[in-house]
């Protein structure tokens with residue numbers, strides 16, 4: 001005699017993923033090229049806050065590379081410059097808090 005030990009788990013997979021959160025506005029479909037690479041005369045200077053402001057969010061956070069389009073090499077420079085600028089209070093760490 002063999003018993004049939006089946007367990008009948010009811011695996012509910014009723015997640016309703018009908019709604020997609022977040023309207024996907026196409027913001028700049030073009031791939032950005034690192035502006036520092038394009039213009040070699042531009043160097044990254046921590047005193048140049050007007051330039052650095054492009055690389056921080058409105059909250060004062062450093063933009064990720066994907067968003068700014070800056071290459072790894074220059075992103076590093078930008079990050080350093082922003083940090084330096086923050087330290088001498090040219091740029092805010094965060095606007096909030």
Ligand SMILES: [Zn+2]
Nearest residue numbers: 034037071074
């Ligand atoms: Zn670059």
